[in-house]
Amino acid sequence: MKVYTYSQARQKLAKLLDEARNEGEVGIKKRDGQTFVLKPxxxxxxxxxxxxxxxxxxxxxxxxxxxxxxxxx
Incomplete structure (x- = not known):
């Protein structure tokens, strides 16, 4: 699973949604270290x-x- 920073995710949300659809999921990591998973x-x-x-x-x-x-x- 590819992980993006919060800033990267915010700037490229459409790309992340496409990638989550194609790959199954992507991660978004906040500055405090918490990681969230975005999946369809x-x-x-x-x-x-x-x-x-x-x-x-x-x-x-x-x-x-x-x-x-x-x-x-």
Whole structure:
């Protein structure tokens, strides 16, 4: 993990954020010796989350299609 001083981090924050995204984490060391870790937050979501699909169907047509598929099953 690469460690930057507080002053360096303040001057190059965008670079540090990119580096944390690419490398996993970077450290920031204060003058008093304390070191902090900057790392990206993992995106949490359901495996069932899916993007929507654009269609030309109106609500009634969509409902009818679902109804028909349920009758077949």
């Amino acid at each position: 937050v993992e995106k949490k979501g359901s495996p069932l989350d899916i993007e929507g699909v654009e269609t030309d169907l109106d609500l009634n047509s969509l409902n009818e299609a679902v109804r028909e598929s349920r009758e077949r099953g």
